[in-house]
Amino acid sequence: MDHSYCRLVLVCSVLALCLGNQGARSQLTVDFYYNTCPQLYAIVQQHVFSAMMVETRMGASLLRLHFHDCFVNGCDGSILLDGDTGEKFALPNLNSVRGFEVIDAIKADLETFCPEVVSCADIVALAASYGVLFSGGPYYDVLLGRRDGLVANQSGANNSLPSPFEPIDSIIQKFNAVGLNTTDVVVLSGAHTIGQARCALFSKRLSNFSATSSVDPTLDATLAASLQSLCAGGDGNQTTALDARSADYFDNHYYQNLLVERGLLSSDQGLFSSPDGVASTKALVQTYSDDGEQFFYDFVWSMLKMGNISPPPGSAGQIRKNCRVVN
Ligand code: HEM
Numbered sequence: 001m002d003h004s005y006c007r008l009v010l011v012c013s014v015l016a017l018c019l020g021n022q023g024a025r026s027q028l029t030v031d032f033y034y035n036t037c038p039q040l041y042a043i044v045q046q047h048v049f050s051a052m053m054v055e056t057r058m059g060a061s062l063l064r065l066h067f068h069d070c071f072v073n074g075c076d077g078s079i080l081l082d083g084d085t086g087e088k089f090a091l092p093n094l095n096s097v098r099g100f101e102v103i104d105a106i107k108a109d110l111e112t113f114c115p116e117v118v119s120c121a122d123i124v125a126l127a128a129s130y131g132v133l134f135s136g137g138p139y140y141d142v143l144l145g146r147r148d149g150l151v152a153n154q155s156g157a158n159n160s161l162p163s164p165f166e167p168i169d170s171i172i173q174k175f176n177a178v179g180l181n182t183t184d185v186v187v188l189s190g191a192h193t194i195g196q197a198r199c200a201l202f203s204k205r206l207s208n209f210s211a212t213s214s215v216d217p218t219l220d221a222t223l224a225a226s227l228q229s230l231c232a233g234g235d236g237n238q239t240t241a242l243d244a245r246s247a248d249y250f251d252n253h254y255y256q257n258l259l260v261e262r263g264l265l266s267s268d269q270g271l272f273s274s275p276d277g278v279a280s281t282k283a284l285v286q287t288y289s290d291d292g293e294q295f296f297y298d299f300v301w302s303m304l305k306m307g308n309i310s311p312p313p314g315s316a317g318q319i320r321k322n323c324r325v326v327n
Pocket residue numbers: 057060061062063064067095096097098162163164165171185188189191192194195196197198199201242265267
């Protein structure tokens with residue numbers, strides 16, 4: 001325990017030194033709001049905790065919200081902007097991404113205690129970290145000081161976010177495009193140790209899969225049968241756990257599932273079983289399935305890298321008063 005805590009502290013301070021200063025933004029720091037909003041941590045923590053008391057899944061939803069924010073024009077809160085031309089209405093987000101009300105409630109409190117100080121992008125990053133922590137995952141010091149973007153880039157969201165239907169090579173390319181590598185793909189996919197997915201995102205694996213096989217041959221038969229009955233009604237919005245072994249608990253079962261063909265999404269199982277996955281990601285899946293401590297350690301590092309994806313140079317941004325609209 002002590003040993004792993006030391007490693008976490010080390011990884012955070014090393015990252016604070018060597019990342020940052022990409023594009024127009026100055027370097028993120030752990031103590032950015034130390035003087036200007038000392039209530040920040042307590043407020044975010046309390047809201048995430050109470051939201052998860054009502055619905056444990058909200059921790060997972062907040063983690064995904066941060067990921068989908070960061071991959072489009074950097075971590076700039078652009079996913080929060082309302083309007084049907086915004087990112088919320090992009091294919092990967094519509095009827096899918098969740099947690100906006102929790103962010104609104106946090107922002108409302110922050111505007112009382114420290115008005116116009118904390119960016120919406122930082123709120124999302126912090127909320128995601130508490131979503132991980134309260135699900136049993138690792139603690140890490142979130143780097144702060146992001147500014148909120150002025151544009152919600154719908155075509156960017158359509159094009160930059162990975163789809164569960166695409167091959168691993170092409171998912172890796174989308175991560176590379178934002179400065180993340182193959183290790184980050186495998187490590188961050190481990191976020192699917194918590195949360196839910198809808199039938200619409202995996203039912204292709206359950207029938208008419210290919211000319212030679214009705215069901216995806218890399219899907220365990222027992223799991224396939226239970227998913228077939230779940231999705232039989234044709235309601236694409238029906239949900240099930242991404243990690244059926246421990247749906248709400250952040251652990252390395254995600255990787256252990258892949259070893260026995262119990263990954264839910266094609267993009268999950270493909271990390272271990274697809275030809276391009278065998279070439280690039282399979283060995284890492286094996287590593288994290290064997291060593292949960294290594295997974296936690298690397299997850300923290302990759303989250304800090306993802307949280308550091310910057311907006312395009314020149315977009316200086318603002319501190320939004322309401323996360324849904326630009327000032
Ligand atoms: C590697 C490429 C990835 C693909 C193709 C992918 C795809 C998906 C899909 C299709 C869902 C279900 C959405 C729905 O049912 O509406 C999902 C859920 C989720 N994803 Fe990913 N994802 C990827 C990477 C990530 C990363 C990097 C993170 C965070 C670090 C993440 C965190 C989550 C979480 C926590 C959920 C559950 C959300 C909830 O229950 O509300 N995913 N993902």
